[in-house]
Amino acid sequence: MKLVDARGLCFEYAPQRPTIVSVSLEVQRGSMAAVIGPNGCGKSTVIRLLAGLLRPRTGQVFYRGAPLHTQDRRKLARQLAYVPQTSSRAFPFTSLEVVLTGRTPYASPFRLENAADMQIAMQALETVGMAHLAQRRITELSGGERQLVSVARALAQEPECVLLDEPSASLDLKHRAALIRTLMDLRNRTGLTAVMVTHDLMLLDSGFDVVFAMRCGAIAAGGPPEDVLRDSVLADVYDDPFIRSRRVDGHLCVWSELHS
Amino acid sequence: MIVERVALARREKAASTAEHHFIRAILILLVIVGVCTFVGLWTGYEKIDLFTLGHDEIARSVFFRLRLPRVVLAGIIGATLAAVGAALQAIFRNPLADPLTLGVSGGGALGASIVIALGWGIRIVGVPVVFLAAFLGAAVSMAIVYRLAHSGILTAPGSLLLAGIVVNLIANAAVLTIQYTIDESRSLQILRWLIGTLDVVGFSIIWQMLLLLAPGWIALLLLARDLQLLAVDEESAASLGVNVRRCERATYLVSSLLVGVTVSVGGSIGFVGLIVPHIARLLFGQDVRLALPCSLFLGAGFLMLADAAARSALGQAELPVGAVTAILGGPFFLWLMRREQRYAAL
Numbered sequence: 120m121k122l123v124d125a126r127g128l129c130f131e132y133a134p135q136r137p138t139i140v141s142v143s144l145e146v147q148r149g150s151m152a153a154v155i156g157p158n159g160c161g162k163s164t165v166i167r168l169l170a171g172l173l174r175p176r177t178g179q180v181f182y183r184g185a186p187l188h189t190q191d192r193r194k195l196a197r198q199l200a201y202v203p204q205t206s207s208r209a210f211p212f213t214s215l216e217v218v219l220t221g222r223t224p225y226a227s228p229f230r231l232e233n234a235a236d237m238q239i240a241m242q243a244l245e246t247v248g249m250a251h252l253a254q255r256r257i258t259e260l261s262g263g264e265r266q267l268v269s270v271a272r273a274l275a276q277e278p279e280c281v282l283l284d285e286p287s288a289s290l291d292l293k294h295r296a297a298l299i300r301t302l303m304d305l306r307n308r309t310g311l312t313a314v315m316v317t318h319d320l321m322l323l324d325s326g327f328d329v330v331f332a333m334r335c336g337a338i339a340a341g342g343p344p345e346d347v348l349r350d351s352v353l354a355d356v357y358d359d360p361f362i363r364s365r366r367v368d369g370h371l372c373v374w375s376e377l378h379s
Numbered sequence: 380m381i382v383e384r385v386a387l388a389r390r391e392k393a394a395s396t397a398e399h400h401f402i403r404a405i406l407i408l409l410v411i412v413g414v415c416t417f418v419g420l421w422t423g424y425e426k427i428d429l430f431t432l433g434h435d436e437i438a439r440s441v442f443f444r445l446r447l448p449r450v451v452l453a454g455i456i457g458a459t460l461a462a463v464g465a466a467l468q469a470i471f472r473n474p475l476a477d478p479l480t481l482g483v484s485g486g487g488a489l490g491a492s493i494v495i496a497l498g499w500g501i502r503i504v505g506v507p508v509v510f511l512a513a514f515l516g517a518a519v520s521m522a523i524v525y526r527l528a529h530s531g532i533l534t535a536p537g538s539l540l541l542a543g544i545v546v547n548l549i550a551n552a553a554v555l556t557i558q559y560t561i562d563e564s565r566s567l568q569i570l571r572w573l574i575g576t577l578d579v580v581g582f583s584i585i586w587q588m589l590l591l592l593a594p595g596w597i598a599l600l601l602l603a604r605d606l607q608l609l610a611v612d613e614e615s616a617a618s619l620g621v622n623v624r625r626c627e628r629a630t631y632l633v634s635s636l637l638v639g640v641t642v643s644v645g646g647s648i649g650f651v652g653l654i655v656p657h658i659a660r661l662l663f664g665q666d667v668r669l670a671l672p673c674s675l676f677l678g679a680g681f682l683m684l685a686d687a688a689a690r691s692a693l694g695q696a697e698l699p700v701g702a703v704t705a706i707l708g709g710p711f712f713l714w715l716m717r718r719e720q721r722y723a724a725l
Contacts, residue, residue, distance in 0.1 A: 193620035209472035
C-alpha cells in the first residue's frame with residue numbers, strides 16, 4: 120500500500136529559480152527509502168514537501184491517499200514525524216523536555232505532560248541510546264547527540280512514518296549504523312516507514328528497500344539499492360566520472376577516486 | 380513485573396509533580412506579589428500606617444487616590460512588559476529580545492507623542508486615542524523590525540537586535556524632533572513619560588488600560604503552548620502541528636497592543652521584559668508554559684519594587700522608574716550578552 124505518494128511536485132523559494140522540477144515518488148508502507156544526491160540538488164526541499172512544511176507550487180503530496188495539506192496538522196503529527204537537519208538551541212532545554220514536545224499532538228491544550236507521556240519520551244530516548252543524557256541541557260550536547268535527541272522527539276510522536284533530513288550528518292561511524300539499525304528494528308517490530316535524506320551511500324545496501332537519486336531538482340534514478348548504487352548511475356547523478364561502486368564480501372563500497 | 384510497576388509508579392509521581400510544581404510556583408508568586416504590594420504601599424514621602432489611614436482624611440485621600448493606584452499601575456505595567464518579553468524571547472528564539480531591544484517600545488512612544496503633540500485628548504468608543512496611536516506605532520515598528528531581520532527562512536539573532544536598536548534610535552530621534560518643535564508644556568509632558576514614570580491620580584485610567592490589557596494577557600497565556608514548541612525549534616514546531624505564521628502574527632499583534640497601551644501611560648520602561656523572564660526561567664525552568672505566567676507575576680512584583688525604590692531613593696525628589704529599571708537592567712543585559720557568547724559576535 121502506498122503511504123506517501125508525491126505527484127509532479129514543483130517548488131521554488133524565489134521566483135524564476137526552481138528548486139524542484141517535477142518530482143514524483145512513492146513510498147510503500149513499512150518500507151525504508153533513501154533520498155541521495157549532490158549538495159544543493161533539492162533533497163531537503165523534497166523531504167520538507169513530503170512533511171507538508173512547504174506547499175508545492177504545482178503537484179500534490181498524498182498521505183494515506185488523501186492530499187497532505189487538507190489534513191489536520193495536529194492529527195497528522197500523530198502519524199507523520201519530521202526530523203530537521205539542524206535544530207535551534209537558543210534556550211537550555213533538557214533533552215527530555217525536547218523529546219516531550221513530541222507528545223504535544225496527543226496532549227489536551229491546558230495540561231502538562233502526564234506519566235504515560237513521560238514514559239514514552241524516556242522510552243524514545245532509550246531507543247536511540249540517549250537515556251543517560253535525559254537531564255542534560257541541549258546547549259551542552261554535541262551536534263550528533265542533539266541529532267539523536269531530535270530523532271527521539273520524532274519517535275515520541277509514535278508515528279507510522281518518519282521523515283529524516285540527514286540525521287547521520289554529524290554522527291560517528293558507530294552511531295550512523297546504530298541509527299539505521301534502530302530504524303530497521305522499528306520497521307520490523309512496528310511497521311515504521313522511513314524516508315531519509317543521506318550521504319551515507321554505503322549504509323543503504325542492506326537496510327533500504329528503495330533509493331531515489333536526485334540531480335538538479337529532479338529524480339534521476341529510483342529503485343532498489345542494487346540498481347541505483349552503480350558506478351554508471353552514480354557517476355551521472357554526482358557528475359563525477361571517478362565514482363566507483365564495488366561489492367566486497369557482500370558489502371557495497373562506494374567511493375570517488377582521488378587519483379585518476 | 381513488580382519492578383516495572385514500581386518504576387511506573389515513580390514516573391507517575393514525577394509527572395504529576397509537574398503540575399503540582401506549577402501550582403506551587405503560582406502560590407509562591409502570589410506571596411511575592413503580596414509582599415511587593417505591601418512594600419510599594421508602605422514606601423513614600425508620607426509614611427502612612429493603619430492608624431493614620433483610619434483617622435486622617437488627607438492621608439486616606441493620598442493613599443487611595445495616589446499611592447494605591449500608582450502601585451497597581453506599576454503592577455499591571457510590570458506584568459505586561461514581562462509577559463510580552465517572555466513571549467517575544469520565545470518566538471524569536473532570542474534570550475535578548477525585549478520590547479525595548481526590538482524597537483516596539485520606541486515605535487509606541489513615537490505614536491503616543493505624535494498624539495500628545497497634536498493635543499488630541501479624544502476617545503474612540505471609550506478608548507483614548509493615545510492608546511490607539513501607541514499601539515499603531517508599536518505594531519508598525521514590530522513589522523519593520525521583523526521584515527528587516529527576516530531573510531529567507533532563518534532569522535539571524537544578531538540582525539534582529541540590530542534592526543530593533545536602529546528602529547528604536549529612529550523613533551527616539553523623531554520623538555526628540557517633535558519635542559523641540561512644540562510648546563514647552565507639551566514638550567515637558569512628553570519628556571516625563573519618555574523616561575518612564577507612573578504618576579496617576581485615581582483609578583479611571585487603570586480601568587481603561589485593563590479593558591485592553593486583560594484580553595491581551597489571556598491571549599498570550601493561550602499562545603504559551605505553541606510558543607513553547609517554537610522556543611524549542613521552529614521547524615519541529617511546524618511539523619508538530621503549530622501554524623507558525625499564525626502564531627507569530629498573533630504574538631506580534633497582541634504584543635504591540637500590550638506594549639502600546641503600557642507605553643502610552645507609563646512611557647517606555649526598559650529592561651523589565653528582559654530581566655524578569657530570565658529570572659522566571661532560572662527559578663521555574665525553561666518551559667514557556669510555566670515561564671510566561673510566572674513572568675506575569677514576577678514582572679508585577681519587580682516593577683512595584685523598582686517604583687518604590689524610585690520614589691524613595693532621593694528622599695523628597697523622585698526618580699523616573701525607567702531610570703531605575705535601566706540602571707538595574709543595562710548591566711544585566713551586558714552580563715547576559717557576555718554569557719551568550721554567540722551574540723558577542725554582533
